[in-house]
Amino acid sequence: MAQDLSYLGDAEKAEEIGASVQGAVFEEPAKPHSEPLQEANTTHGQQEETQVVQDEAQDLEALAAVTTGPVYSAFSNFKKKYIVVMVTWAAFISPTSANIYFPALNPLRKDLNVSTTLINLTLTSYMIFQGLAPTVFGDLADMAGRRPAYIIAFIIYMGANIGLALQNSYAALFILRCLQSTGSSGAIALGYGVVADVSTSSERGTYMGIVGAGTMMGPALGPVIGGILAQFLGWRSIFWFLVIFTGCFLVPYILTVPESGRNVVGNGSIPPQGWNMTVLEWWQHRKEEKSGELSRTEIAEGRRLAQAELAKGRKLRWPNPLKTVYIIMEKDVAMVLFYNSLIYTAFYDIMASIPSLFQEIYHFNDLQIGLCYIPFGCGCAVASFVNGRLLDRNYKKVARQIGFTIDRKRGDDLRHFPIERARLEIIWPLLYTGLACILCYGWALEKNANLAAPLILQFFIGLCVNGSFNILSTLVVDLYPQSPSTATAANNLVRCFVGAGGTGIINIMIDRMGRGWCFTFISLVCALASPMLLAELKCGMKWREERRVRMDKKKEEKKEREAARESSFSSVESAGTEEEVETPLGEEKKDEKS
Known part of the structure; x- marks a missing residue:
């Protein structure tokens, strides 16, 4: 197809095949327009004319959309929302696992009879694998589909948690924490990939905000849950809780959540095969086979052709983590990734320093410290939901200003659309307000201010810094729509590696520089890099x-x-065939002469 309508990978060919069998819904793909379309008077004889699609009630101007061509996503709105809710649940698990562990550090150190330094190494190793694992699972998801990647990741994760609940040695703890991180960390990259599968760029901000809420609520709520469990049921209960919580996600996921990978199901109209099918889809397929409903109709044949075409371009191989490195080396993506890692590190430095600072200043126990993360969680939740709507609204605003046609059904051709402007225009007030709050937070702790001061500032830091983080994460997916999971894995890799370094030295910085100057330095670094x-x-x-x-x-x-290569191979084959034909003829002539 001449236009890239943000369709991902090999789904294009499948949709073209599906166009011949799916009726009016799958006609020739819509052609993007760089200039505004005028409203057409649609009559009975002008069915293929463009018609105006009204924006939301608050929009002052309607944008035209082309009504021909395959829709970007064949999933219903309800199904899309259900898919996003499930992947948000999955995205919540990884950061929760990292932070629910904090209240268990002291009991684990005593039970295993090891030093604080050795226990802290399990935190560092977790963050390293949190950066590395998505590079494998992201490529696997873009290659084989989302469902296999999710299922493999969470089976590994559940096994690691069972082992952690039963282990009694430091070596087992260290290895199983790495395995736990490997299983859970891929969920974030996979979640953003699923959002890119089912949503067009004009509506992606809202869905990305929802998944971002799951990602950023984990660090805020994890310590609260961990503190309650560790204090009343012991540290082993933390890992049993994670097993049960993940099982509650995995069972409905395996049963009901459909495959969304565009290299497997196209825009969702092509039925999945094999391990990409849900249990319900497999059961329905079996029933149709037995009842004879799967007859060789034109539509059924078209779907089989589309499945075969997609399978042809989907060769299973060992996932290649180097694809993530290639993305990091691209100029446009590298700028966003590096700055995103800076503000993530600033956010995580505050969270990592809360236990020691609040114990020192306010003399809190583990449970009270865990409760101090609640303002962060509230700020992150508000940011994720409000920020997504702001992103979608600004996208429409920029489109109106440049006369760009938004097509919510079929997706937009972003080659001639300033997606960077649509995303980054709203980041500046959030970013600088958040950095100012970080600076004030440091000096509030320096002056031993009333507890209300740092908690209120935590809320606004969660609101503004997390909002900035979500904007940049959405832009990363927009810049690499053909491999969204791999792009998000690159984002995860950079931020986790930079974040691991930052959290490793935050206590040293506080001891050497003081609380106020330490957080002043962090906010200035982010401001100077903006x-x-x-x-x-x-x-x-x-x-x-x-x-x-x-x-x-x-x-x-x-x-x-x-x-x-195919031409040379076919010429060699034809030459061999000619030799086989000529040899018997030559032998017959010799026999005649004799």
Whole structure:
């Protein structure tokens, strides 16, 4: 297809095949327009004319949308919301696992008779694998589909938690924590990939905000849950809780959540096969086979052809984590990833320092310290839901300003749309307000202020810094729509590695610099690095187009090499066939002469 309507990977061919069998819904793909479309007077004889699609009630101007071509996602609104809720649940598990562990550090150190330094190594190793694991699961999901990646990841995770609940040695604790991180950490990258599968760029902000809420609520609520469990039921109950909580997610996921990977089901209209099917889909398929409903109708045949076409381009291989590194090396993506890692580190430094600082200043026990994370959680929740709507609203605003046609059903061609502007325009008030709150937070602790002061500032830090983080995470997916899980894995890799370094030295910085100057330094570093986002805003679209042209050129060269290889192979085969035919004829002539 001539236009890239944000369709991902090999789904294009499948949708083209499906167009011949799905009726009016799957016609020729809509062609994007760089100039505003005028409202058409649609009559009975003008069914293929464009018609105006009204925006929400508060919109002052209607945007036209082309009504032909396959829809971007064939899932109903209810099913899309259900899928997003389930992946948000999954995204909540990984950060919760990392932070629910904090209240268990002292009991574990005593029970296993090891030093605080050795126990803290289990935190560092968790963050390292939290960065590495998504590079494998992200590529697996983009290659084989979302469902297999989710199921494999959470089976590993549940096994690790059972082992952690039963272990009695430091070596087992260390290894199983790494395994626990490996299983849970892929869920964040997979969640953003699923959002990219089912939502167009014009509505993606809202869904990304919901998944982001799950990601950022984990660090806020994890210590609260862990403190309650550790104090009343012992540290082993933390891991049994995680087993039960994950099981409650995995059972309905296996039963009901459909495959959304566009290289497996296209836009959702192509039935999945094998391990990509839900249990309910498999059962329904069996019933149809027995009743003879799966007849060789035109539609059924078209679907089989589409499945075969997708399977042809979906060759299973060992996941390649280097794909994540390639994404990090792209200029436009690297700017966003690095700055995102800075504000994530600032956010996590505050959270990691709360136990020691609040115990020292306010003399709190583990349970009271855990409750102090609640303002963070509230701020993160508000940011995630409000921020997503702001992103979608600003997308429409930019589209109106440049006369760009929004097509919510079929997706937009972002090659000529300034997605960087649509995302980054709203980040500045959030970012600088959040950095100012971090600075004030440090000096409130320095002056031993009333508890209300740091808790209120925590809420606004969660609101503003997490809001900035969600904006940049959404932009990362928009910049790499063909491999959203791999792009999110790159985001996760950079932020976890930078975050691991930052949290490793935060207590040293506080001891050497003091509380006030330490957090002043953190906020100044983020502020001084913010021109990186200005560079992305100014040059990002140009860099993105250069990357697209370069990638298209590589694809064409690869196709030419494959075509040349097939041509040479077929010529060798035909030459061999001719020799086989000529040999008997020659022998017959010799027999006649004799």
